[in-house]
Amino acid sequence: MSIHARVDDPCATCPSVLAIVPSPVREALPAPPLHLFVCANRREEGSPLGPGCGDNGEALYMELKRRVARRGAHTTIWVTKTHCLGVCPKVGATVAVYPAGRVLADVEVADVDALLAPDAV
Numbered sequence: 235m236s237i238h239a240r241v242d243d244p245c246a247t248c249p250s251v252l253a254i255v256p257s258p259v260r261e262a263l264p265a266p267p268l269h270l271f272v273c274a275n276r277r278e279e280g281s282p283l284g285p286g287c288g289d290n291g292e293a294l295y296m297e298l299k300r301r302v303a304r305r306g307a308h309t310t311i312w313v314t315k316t317h318c319l320g321v322c323p324k325v326g327a328t329v330a331v332y333p334a335g336r337v338l339a340d341v342e343v344a345d346v347d348a349l350l351a352p353d354a355v
């Protein structure tokens with residue numbers, strides 16, 4: 235696999251323009267069967283978009299990590315903390331689930347079993 239869009243070298247004839255140079259990208263690991271992206275984004279107080287997932291996302295992320303560790307499933311279930319996923323919930327946090335390609339809002343710690351069930355999401 236290679237991606238041809240690394241932009242980090244200035245163009246020789248017009249130094250203010252960056253050149254696009256080929257950049258091989260290596261595939262480090264096969265994608266896990268389940269990868270959960272948990273939003274823990276925080277917004278400033280008074281934001282019209284609400285407070286963000288913040289503490290709810292942190293708590294959900296920590297519980298998912300704890301459960302995955304308990305199962306010894308580090309290679310098959312990846313849990314990654316993210317910033318805003320664009321579906322800011324009223325309660326809980328937002329989680330993007332891959333490879334299913336689903337985005338779940340209002341996810342709470344009580345939903346962890348469902349998130350980790352083999353065919354639940």
Ligand code: FES
Pocket residue numbers: 273274275276285286287288317318319320321322323327328
């Ligand atoms: S702040 Fe979490 S999805 Fe927007």
